[in-house]
Amino acid sequence: xxxxxxxxxxxxxxxxxxxxxxxxxxxxxxxxxxxxxxxxxxxxxxxxxxxxxxxxxxxxxxxxxxxxxxxxxxxxxxxxxxxxxxxxxxxxxxxxxxxxxxxxxxxxxxxxxxxxxxxxxxxxxxxxxxxxxxxxxxxxxxxxxxxxxxxxxxxxxxxxxxxxxxxxxxxxxxxxxxxxxxxxxxxxxxxxxxxxxxxxxxxxxxxxxxxxxxxxxxxxxxxxxxxxxxxxxxxxxxxxxxxxxxxxxxxxxxxxxxxxxxxxxxxxxxxxxxxxxxxxxxxxxxxxxxxxxxxxxxxxxxxxxxxxxxxxxxxxxxxxxxxxxxxxxxxxxxxxxxxxxx
Ligand SMILES: [Zn+2]
Ligand SMILES: [Zn+2]
Ligand SMILES: [Zn+2]
Ligand SMILES: [Zn+2]
Ligand SMILES: [Zn+2]
Ligand SMILES: [Zn+2]
Ligand SMILES: [Zn+2]
Ligand SMILES: [Zn+2]
Numbered sequence: 001x002x003x004x005x006x007x008x009x010x011x012x013x014x015x016x017x018x019x020x021x022x023x024x025x026x027x028x029x030x031x032x033x034x035x036x037x038x039x040x041x042x043x044x045x046x047x048x049x050x051x052x053x054x055x056x057x058x059x060x061x062x063x064x065x066x067x068x069x070x071x072x073x074x075x076x077x078x079x080x081x082x083x084x085x086x087x088x089x090x091x092x093x094x095x096x097x098x099x100x101x102x103x104x105x106x107x108x109x110x111x112x113x114x115x116x117x118x119x120x121x122x123x124x125x126x127x128x129x130x131x132x133x134x135x136x137x138x139x140x141x142x143x144x145x146x147x148x149x150x151x152x153x154x155x156x157x158x159x160x161x162x163x164x165x166x167x168x169x170x171x172x173x174x175x176x177x178x179x180x181x182x183x184x185x186x187x188x189x190x191x192x193x194x195x196x197x198x199x200x201x202x203x204x205x206x207x208x209x210x211x212x213x214x215x216x217x218x219x220x221x222x223x224x225x226x227x228x229x230x231x232x233x234x235x236x237x238x239x240x241x242x243x244x245x246x247x248x249x250x251x252x253x254x255x256x257x258x259x260x261x262x263x264x265x266x267x268x269x270x271x272x273x274x275x276x277x278x279x280x281x282x283x284x285x286x287x288x289x290x291x292x293x294x295x296x297x298x299x300x301x302x303x304x305x306x307x308x309x310x311x312x313x314x315x316x317x318x319x320x321x322x323x324x325x326x327x328x329x330x331x332x333x334x335x336x337x338x339x340x341x342x
Pocket of ligand 8: 199217218
């Protein structure tokens with residue numbers, strides 16, 4: 001019905017289809033909104049009456065669409081509702097987190113657009129960073145060297161360095177392949193660290209250790225051969241130093257030794273006997289010679305008146321000459337034979 005004064009404002013919602021997104025504008029009708037007029041001339045001075053605030057009726061454009069639209073972030077970390085007018089690719093500010101080609105690190109860039117490589121949604125894309133770290137994988141036990149590859153997937157290549165070390169006896173410097181040493185078990189390690197020369201250490205007995213350059217203390221069992229003799233020194237035998245020193249073995253004289261000792265004693269007794277006999281014969285001969293000289297003088301004195309036929313001197317004295325000569329010959333022979341025995 002017709003009424004006094006201006007018509008009341010439209011109470012319907014706008015419902016215009018928004019051109020950009022096709023949603024309906026949800027706010028009350030804004031075709032005849034009262035808008036404070038802008039651009040009015042400022043009062044020239046205090047005397048001028050401020051002009052009436054002028055409102056004009058005009059149609060306002062639809063405001064930006066606020067319909068929430070679920071939107072995924074660039075790095076596909078989350079889906080958030082965004083107002084329709086602002087919906088579009090956005091960064092959630094999280095670190096990208098895709099696994100880099102090195103296999104050990106992830107992309108640290110802030111959530112960004114990723115172009116997948118080979119359609120893989122887990123691995124780093126074209127826009128992700130490239131790992132520039134050194135390899136930090138654990139080294140094999142005992143290897144003091146560094147991997148010479150940049151950060152890489154899979155196992156490190158085996159170490160090609162050499163290790164310089166002193167051998168067990170501390171005389172030689174050995175150069176051993178690091179891998180060989182780090183792969184070896186305790187026994188093999190001992191073997192590798194040996195210079196393969198005879199151990200230079202001296203054992204308590206004074207002999208040199210017979211083992212090849214070895215770990216730890218020398219064996220207390222000395223195997224050096226030493227000569228052992230029986231009391232009469234006839235039998236000799238070679239024995240390991242260790243067993244002789246500990247008194248386990250002693251060498252006794254055997255029956256041959258005893259026989260030999262007995263024979264030696266007999267020979268000595270015989271020699272003494274012969275020497276006594278010889279002395280006796282010598283003294284007897286001397287005595288006889290003396291007696292003969294005495295008899296001879298007496299006979300010379302008688303010769304002048306003696307006419308009887310005398311036996312020749314040889315016939316008379318041959319038995320006295322013969323006996324001492326035989327005695328001397330016997331003595332010489334005995335002496336000769338005993339010396340041959342000795
Ligand atoms: Zn909208
Ligand atoms: Zn994100
Ligand atoms: Zn890396
Ligand atoms: Zn990334
Ligand atoms: Zn490595
Ligand atoms: Zn050595
Ligand atoms: Zn010894
Ligand atoms: Zn030794």
